[in-house]
Amino acid sequence: MLGALLKQVVRGMEKVPEEIAQAYGDQKKVIGGRRLELAEIVKMLQIASSEKPSFICFDALDECVPRNRVKLLDSLGRILRKSPGTRIFVTGRPQIRPEIERRLAGKATALCISPKRDDIIRYIHARLDEDTDPDAMDSSLEETSLRKFLKIFPRCRYK
Secondary structure (H helix, E strand, O other): OHHHHHHHHHHOOOOOOHHHHHHHHHHHHOOOOOOOOHHHHHHHHHHHHHHOOEEEEEOOHHHOOHHHHHHHHHHHHHHHHHOOOEEEEEOOOHHHHHHHHHHOOOOOOOOOOOOOHHHHHHHHHHHHHOOOOHHHOOHHHHHHHHHHHHHOOOOOOOO
16 A cells, blocks of 8 residues: 555656655666565655655555554554654544554544434435335335434434
8 A cells, every 4th residue: 555655646746856766766676676665665655755745545444454554554653753744644433543543653633523314314315216126115114224224323313
């Protein structure tokens, strides 16, 4: 993921810093070429993000394999320490919040976002409208299903 991020960052730069260009050139010289190591990628991201304010976004971090998530968060922490102008936006389910706070010690602010009842109802109705067999569910079954589904969300009450 960080390699893909580095590629995006470099593509968006008007002028690639000499250290990054040199490192890429060195990799091409190796017989058969080789991928950059994680430490090299982190160093290049530190260089690139220290040039000007940077924003890094990762969506659904909770879906990342835990072992890789640890490496990613530790790497992001190293980038933040060397690049104070960098901001990182991460989304994920609440269960990974303690891990993010621990790995990015003092560098993370958590914001809890939860869906509103009306948003959930609108989403469910939209999915039901796309049903290829609309006769499979009458309005009574739809309402019962909606009520049961919304019980899962304690903040979302169906009236």
